[in-house]
Amino acid sequence: MSFFAAVHSEITKLLSTRLWWVLALIMVGYVALCAGGLGAIFGGVGSSNNGPPIPEAQLPQLIYSFATSVGYVFPVLLGALAVTSEFRFQSLTPTFLATPRRGIVLGAKVLTLLLAGAVFGVIALIASIGAGASVLSAFGIDPLLGDAETWAFVGRSVLAMALWSAIGVGLGALVPSQIAAIVIVLAFTQFVEPLLRAAASFTDWSAQLGQFLPGSASDALVGASVYTMLSPSSVSLDWWQGGLVLAGIAAVATVIGYFTSWRRDVS
Amino acid sequence: MPTGVPIEFAHLTKSFGNVDAVSDLSVVIEPGQVTGFLGPNGAGKTTSLRMLLGLVRPSSGTATFGGTPYGRLASPLRTVGASLEAASFHPGRSARNHLAVYAQAAGLPKTAPDAALEKVGLSAYAKRRVGGYSLGMRQRLGLAFALLGDPSVLVLDEPINGLDPEGIKWIRLLLRAMAAEGRTVLISSHLLSEVQQTVDDVIIISHGKLVHRGELSSLDVSDSKQVQVNADDRDRLAEVIRQAGYQVSNLRSGVLVENAEAAEIGRLAFAAGIPLTGLSQKRTGLEESFLTLVGEEGSL
Ligand SMILES: Nc1ncnc2c1ncn2[C@@H]1O[C@H](COP(=O)(O)OP(=O)(O)OP(=O)(O)O)[C@@H](O)[C@H]1O
Ligand SMILES: [Mg+2]
Numbered sequence: 001m002s003f004f005a006a007v008h009s010e011i012t013k014l015l016s017t018r019l020w021w022v023l024a025l026i027m028v029g030y031v032a033l034c035a036g037g038l039g040a041i042f043g044g045v046g047s048s049n050n051g052p053p054i055p056e057a058q059l060p061q062l063i064y065s066f067a068t069s070v071g072y073v074f075p076v077l078l079g080a081l082a083v084t085s086e087f088r089f090q091s092l093t094p095t096f097l098a099t100p101r102r103g104i105v106l107g108a109k110v111l112t113l114l115l116a117g118a119v120f121g122v123i124a125l126i127a128s129i130g131a132g133a134s135v136l137s138a139f140g141i142d143p144l145l146g147d148a149e150t151w152a153f154v155g156r157s158v159l160a161m162a163l164w165s166a167i168g169v170g171l172g173a174l175v176p177s178q179i180a181a182i183v184i185v186l187a188f189t190q191f192v193e194p195l196l197r198a199a200a201s202f203t204d205w206s207a208q209l210g211q212f213l214p215g216s217a218s219d220a221l222v223g224a225s226v227y228t229m230l231s232p233s234s235v236s237l238d239w240w241q242g243g244l245v246l247a248g249i250a251a252v253a254t255v256i257g258y259f260t261s262w263r264r265d266v267s
Numbered sequence: 268m269p270t271g272v273p274i275e276f277a278h279l280t281k282s283f284g285n286v287d288a289v290s291d292l293s294v295v296i297e298p299g300q301v302t303g304f305l306g307p308n309g310a311g312k313t314t315s316l317r318m319l320l321g322l323v324r325p326s327s328g329t330a331t332f333g334g335t336p337y338g339r340l341a342s343p344l345r346t347v348g349a350s351l352e353a354a355s356f357h358p359g360r361s362a363r364n365h366l367a368v369y370a371q372a373a374g375l376p377k378t379a380p381d382a383a384l385e386k387v388g389l390s391a392y393a394k395r396r397v398g399g400y401s402l403g404m405r406q407r408l409g410l411a412f413a414l415l416g417d418p419s420v421l422v423l424d425e426p427i428n429g430l431d432p433e434g435i436k437w438i439r440l441l442l443r444a445m446a447a448e449g450r451t452v453l454i455s456s457h458l459l460s461e462v463q464q465t466v467d468d469v470i471i472i473s474h475g476k477l478v479h480r481g482e483l484s485s486l487d488v489s490d491s492k493q494v495q496v497n498a499d500d501r502d503r504l505a506e507v508i509r510q511a512g513y514q515v516s517n518l519r520s521g522v523l524v525e526n527a528e529a530a531e532i533g534r535l536a537f538a539a540g541i542p543l544t545g546l547s548q549k550r551t552g553l554e555e556s557f558l559t560l561v562g563e564e565g566s567l
Contacts, residue, residue, distance in 0.1 A: 002372075002374070005371060005372055005373070005374045006372055008371045008372070009368050009369065009371040009372035012364065012367055012368050012371055013357075013360075013368050016360050016361070016364035016365075016367075016368065017357060017359040017360055018359060019359070085357060089355065089356060089357045089358065090354070090355040091355050091356055091357055092355075093322060093351055093355040094355050094356070094368075094369050094412055095369070095372070096321065096322060097320060097322075097343065097344065097347075097349055097369070098343070098344055098369040098372035098373045099372050099373070100321050100337055100338040100340070100343055101338065265317075265322065265323040265324060266317070266322040266323065267313075267314070267317055267322065267323055
């Protein structure tokens with residue numbers, strides 16, 4: 001079957017350059033630092049008896065959720081670079097020579113990056129839980145590792161990371177210029193969206209719209225995030241609705257990208 | 268053994284905005300021989316080949332392999348091996364992985380990448396990242412990609428560009444051998460002299476239009492045969508030849524005689540007792556008629 005052959009090929013593409021593990025390494029450092037650092041701050045506040053700002057039962061998930069709330073940019077970058085490097089290095093020529101049906105190639109890329117995003121999710125959660133749980137235990141707070149709810153949260157986080165990676169593929173197909181795609185990812189995730197989310201929470205009607213922002217949808221899917229903690233009154237989608245919003249964004253971007261850049265002449 | 272399939276261009280046309288890159292190109296390329304696809308820079312060679320390979324959509328017309336467009340071939344890499352002029356690889360990937368990526372996509376055996384690297388003499392560099400390859404090594408890697416599926420048709424855009432003399436000789440033998448096995452071999456070049464010793468047939472285009480099609484020898488239309496000859500006493504040599512009724516002109520490295528056979532000029536010099544230091548028959552016909560065909564303004 002040429003679809004599975006194409007997936008096989010895409011997996012080899014991903015694993016045969018250094019990009020994936022460089023991104024994974026930075027992600028692990030960043031996520032572990034945030035989770036460990038915030039764990040220490042909240043753990044310290046809690047044990048100093050000033051009254052913890054967050055109930056102890058919610059604290060572990062909040063800290064573990066750094067895997068997605070700061071880690072999601074890495075699968076997006078991985079997905080976007082997987083597509084834009086084909087344009088940049090003109091490797092679409094041999095790719096389309098080996099698999100002339102271009103829709104199959106793009107579909108295989110989406111599936112491969114969904115898998116890769118899930119793996120990134122697992123790695124990020126190992127980092128956030130590894131760092132967070134040890135810090136929490138050190139302060140005598142139960143890391144809730146035996147809790148079923150914690151593992152449901154882990155599953156939803158992995159799903160979120162997989163979907164983010166697919167959004168990256170869609171973005172890359174929509175914006176084939178590698179530099180432009182990277183700038184958009186960084187500017188949007190680190191600057192534009194946080195501002196929009198803050199601004200949206202000021203009025204009721206904008207909050208209704210704000211919950212459909214991809215970052216809010218992702219937090220809704222995961223079920224915990226520092227952002228939602230900072231503005232606890234804001235409305236939020238159900239977890240499955242958040243997942244559908246992310247999947248929808250990925251699908252729309254990929255389909256538009258297919259009809260604009262992917263089917264263009266390769267010269 | 269793979270049997271070749273003819274390549275058929277039929278009224279193939281492509282315009283980019285108001286640039287007519289290829290206009291109404293109709294020609295058939297037969298298996299069992301090496302066909303040169305010639306034309307000056309910007310003539311439309313690469314564009315034609317990209318349309319043939321389904322990478323560029325024609326404005327009108329078709330390009331097929333025995334009637335089947337590239338996109339509908341059952342097993343494209345096993346049928347057609349292609350390498351295009353642009354360096355199309357991720358610089359961070361090793362040569363073996365580069366080939367493995369496409370071998371897997373095409374469902375080729377696991378051994379195909381190493382076999383192809385072996386054929387082009389890159390085995391020793393299989394694990395090295397392609398970004399560090401020299402121009403000639405990249406050219407060989409492009410060829411290895413073309414050979415991956417042991418195809419019955421080879422389509423190579425400027426395959427000789429960047430190769431050293433050793434490499435040129437090697438690729439010449441390889442292409443001739445593949446044609447002799449009955450495969451279809453099409454190679455493009457902007458220099459006739461580059462492929463002159465490799466091709467049987469030539470297709471010449473200029474400004475996107477077919478200007479000549481035929482055997483290589485059909486280009487040799489010029490009936491003027493020239494002889495280049497030299498001696499220590501060059502003035503006397505020129506005088507003797509001129510008196511024998513030939514038209515003579517002076518070159519930096521000897522005397523050029525129009526409409527002459529080398530043997531005849533040699534005899535003349537011998538009879539006059541002039542020791543020669545050089546004597547050769549010049550075949551200028553091919554390159555000159557090529558230039559006439561593509562026109563003085565043929566080149567960009
Ligand atoms: N993507 C494109 N957009 C616009 N014009 C193009 C494009 N590709 C090719 N052209 C134009 O089409 C014409 C033919 O180009 P092509 O690359 O096919 O020539 P070529 O015969 O391969 O030349 P060379 O010997 O330099 O490789 C040129 O005028 C070129 O500028
Ligand atoms: Mg060209």
